[in-house]
Each structure stands twice: as structure tokens, then as C-alpha cells.
Amino acid sequence: MTSHLASSATVSEQTFEEGVVADPLLAVRNIQHRYDSKLAVSDASFDIAPGEVVCLLGPSGCGKTTLLRIVAGLEALQQGELKFDGQTLAAPGRPHVPPEKRSVGLAFQESALFPHLSVLDNVTFGLKGMPARARRERALELLAQLGMDGYSEAFPHTLSGGQQQRVALARALAPSPQLMLLDEPFSSLDARLRDRIRDDTLHVLKQVGAGTLLVTHDPEEAMFMADRIVLMRDGRVVQVGTPEELYCGPADPFVVTFFGDVNRLEGVAQRGYVHTAVGPVATDLPDGARAQVLMRPEALRVVEIESDGQHAHHSHVLMARLLGRCSLLHLCVHGIDGQEAHMHARVPGVFLPREGQAVQVSLDPAQVFVFPAEASGLEAV
Numbered sequence: 001m002t003s004h005l006a007s008s009a010t011v012s013e014q015t016f017e018e019g020v021v022a023d024p025l026l027a028v029r030n031i032q033h034r035y036d037s038k039l040a041v042s043d044a045s046f047d048i049a050p051g052e053v054v055c056l057l058g059p060s061g062c063g064k065t066t067l068l069r070i071v072a073g074l075e076a077l078q079q080g081e082l083k084f085d086g087q088t089l090a091a092p093g094r095p096h097v098p099p100e101k102r103s104v105g106l107a108f109q110e111s112a113l114f115p116h117l118s119v120l121d122n123v124t125f126g127l128k129g130m131p132a133r134a135r136r137e138r139a140l141e142l143l144a145q146l147g148m149d150g151y152s153e154a155f156p157h158t159l160s161g162g163q164q165q166r167v168a169l170a171r172a173l174a175p176s177p178q179l180m181l182l183d184e185p186f187s188s189l190d191a192r193l194r195d196r197i198r199d200d201t202l203h204v205l206k207q208v209g210a211g212t213l214l215v216t217h218d219p220e221e222a223m224f225m226a227d228r229i230v231l232m233r234d235g236r237v238v239q240v241g242t243p244e245e246l247y248c249g250p251a252d253p254f255v256v257t258f259f260g261d262v263n264r265l266e267g268v269a270q271r272g273y274v275h276t277a278v279g280p281v282a283t284d285l286p287d288g289a290r291a292q293v294l295m296r297p298e299a300l301r302v303v304e305i306e307s308d309g310q311h312a313h314h315s316h317v318l319m320a321r322l323l324g325r326c327s328l329l330h331l332c333v334h335g336i337d338g339q340e341a342h343m344h345a346r347v348p349g350v351f352l353p354r355e356g357q358a359v360q361v362s363l364d365p366a367q368v369f370v371f372p373a374e375a376s377g378l379e380a381v
């Protein structure tokens with residue numbers, strides 16, 4: 001295959017087997033949940049291995065928090081099964097096991113600390129049945145790991161939101177739960193602080209070896225934190241896999257578009273290719289099938305060229321903007337078959353060609369995906 005030909009992603013039939021691991025710490029099987037007539041979660045299945053960080057990712061209202069609350073025991077299970085360490089934890093007809101009887105640590109977006117207790121006493125609160133000295137040492141160790149040493153005698157109202165969040169994490173981690181449940185734990189923090197606390201939290205989770213289920217609507221956060229991602233839409237699990245598997249082998253257009261802007265072009269499959277303004281893209285769709293071709297902005301390689309005066313025959317720059325670590329180019333792309341498309345290209349560093357600059361545009365095939373035209377995703381460029 002020559003470099004200008006892009007290979008298409010295979011449109012695979014998603015099976016729940018992809019979310020299954022050997023000897024899981026937590027097995028979520030065919031969970032369904034209704035609030036009155038509203039179906040909030042539908043047939044959701046996935047596993048968490050011991051020590052594994054799994055992110056439940058998806059747009060607002062897709063059922064992430066409901067699933068997490070069912071695992072925590074804050075919501076009674078209606079249909080399906082939860083297994084913990086090989087034993088049934090929840091199933092229809094079984095007595096409900098309350099949250100405090102499950103070996104889980106909970107930290108939510110607005111985790112309330114006990115206002116009348118010091119930081120140290122907040123963290124040692126859940127460490128019953130341990131000698132006082134060992135409780136104190138455990139709490140101080142966790143506070144230090146989360147960058148909160150020196151605050152043990154402080155009271156919650158004297159701490160910033162980020163500091164309170166770290167204390168809440170330390171409190172949840174203190175009893176060494178086998179499973180940590182985190183619901184948008186960083187979302188109330190500003191961007192710079194969030195990055196640091198995420199980083200500290202990931203290191204602590206890995207060090208203590210807790211299996212973790214973390215709810216987030218932020219794909220970058222999921223990719224930063226997760227060993228595996230469970231991507232949901234409208235109550236259903238769309239795809240389960242490592243960040244690389246979802247980013248590089250998306251199951252459908254929704255998965256591609258959820259991870260960021262894409263250029264969307266249409267075409268018809270002919271003898272293994274869809275011909276687009278940026279060149280032919282390989283596909284296994286049958287001849288005559290209408291196709292959508294999704295190209296990430298970073299898939300477009302852009303090189304300035306000399307214009308031969310026949311401006312209309314070249315692709316050219318409409319606008320260029322510096323976004324910080326990369327530059328975003330708005331391009332008018334012309335194909336050899338006369339196609340024309342407005343596309344976005346994202347290139348590393350400062351690359352700001354003037355308006356009207358003639359350019360040659362080619363593709364990185366790894367960032368291009370072909371699906372049947374009718375498969376649905378989010379808004380594309």
C-alpha cells in the first residue's frame with residue numbers, strides 16, 4: 001500500500017467478552033436499571049481485575065453514576081448480577097448488602113469531610129479495630145503520599161477544595177479497600193490542580209494495589225487514569241478496552257467522535273476504496289456501499305508548496321490558529337477527482353501558514369476510520 005492510501009478500521013460486532021478478564025475482583029453482569037419508566041442502564045457487563053483502574057466514561061446522563069451506585073450498594077440491584085472475588089455480591093432475590101458491608105472505598109465529587117474532626121481524625125475515622133498508633137501512622141503515610149503532610153491538625157473549613165478532595169481520597173483509601181469507587185473526584189478542581197491531584201491519585205492507587213472504578217465524562221482523564229475504559233452511551237456499554245484499543249480501534253463512529261473533533265467525509269466504496277478529497281482510503285465495505293470516512297485533525301499531514309498560479313487546483317489554507325502545543329489549520333482541500341472539502345488539521349508546534357497558502361495534504365492511515373454511512377456518532381466537523 002502506498003503512503004497516501006489510508007486503511008480503514010474494521011467495523012467489528014461488539015461482544016461483552018471484550019470486557020471480561022480471568023479471576024476478576026469485580027464482575028458486572030447484564031445490569032439493567034430503571035427509574036420509573038426511564039431505562040438508565042441496559043445490559044451492562046464488564047470486569048475489574050485486582051489492582052486495575054477502570055474508567056466508566058460517557059456523556060452526561062448515559063448511566064455511569066447509576067452503575068457506580070449499584071456497585072457501591074447505594075442503589076438496590078434490579079436486574080443482572082454483581083460478583084466480588086468470585087462470590088455473588090448482589091442478584092435479584094438476594095438480601096441487599098449495604099455499602100459499609102462491602103469492601104469498597106467511596107469518594108465522590110463533593111466528598112463531605114466531617115467538619116468537627118481534624119484532617120487526621122477524618123482519615124483515621126474508618127480504621128476501627130487497629131491500634132491507635134498504627135491508625136495514625138497509616139493516615140499520615142497516605143496524607144504524605146497525597147501531598148498533604150503538614151495538614152494533619154487542620155480542620156476542613158481551613159482547606160482549599162483541592163486539599164479537601166485529597167483528604168477525602170486518603171479517608172477512602174485508609175482502610176485498604178480492595179475496590180475504590182470514585183465519581184468525578186477531580187471535577188470541582190481547576191485545571192492545573194486537577195492534573196497534579198490526578199497524578200498523585202494514580203500513583204497512590206497503583207501503590208496500594210486497589211481495583212478502581214472511576215466515573216468521568218472527560219476522555220482525556222479516562223486515558224490518563226485508566227488501564228481499561230468502559231465507554232457508555234444511552235445506558236449501554238459501547239466498547240470496553242485499553243485507551244489504545246478505543247482510540248486506535250474504535251467500534252463505531254460514536255467512539256471516534258467522543259475522543260475529539262473529527263473531519264467527516266462521505267463517499268461510496270469501490271473495489272476496496274472510498275475516494276475522498278484527501279485521496280483513496282481502503283475499506284472492506286462492499287462495492288456500492290455508502291460510507292462515512294472519519295479523519296482526526298491530527299491525521300492530516302500538511303506541507304506548504306509553491307502555487308503554480310492555478311490556485312483553485314491546490315488545497316489551500318483558509319485560516320491558521322495557534323492553540324498552544326499545536327496549531328489548528330482550516331483547509332480547503334481539493335481532490336484529484338474534483339472533490340472539495342473544508343477540513344481541520346492539527347499539527348504539532350507553531351505552524352501558521354498565511355491565508356491562501358497552497359498546501360499538499362496527505363493522511364496518516366492510523367487515524368482514519370471508515371464506517372457505513374448510516375452508523376451514528378456525535379457532531380463531526
Ligand SMILES: Nc1ncnc2c1ncn2[C@@H]1O[C@H](COP(=O)(O)OP(=O)(O)OP(=O)(O)O)[C@@H](O)[C@H]1O
Binds near residue numbers: 217
Ligand atoms: N434518582 C433518579 N430518578 C430518576 N431518574 C434518574 C435518577 N438518577 C438518574 N436518573 C436518570 O437516569 C439517567 C442516568 O443518570 P446517571 O446519573 O446515572 O448518568 P451519568 O452518566 O452519571 O450522568 P452525569 O455525568 O451527568 O452525572 C439520566 O437520564 C438521569 O436523568
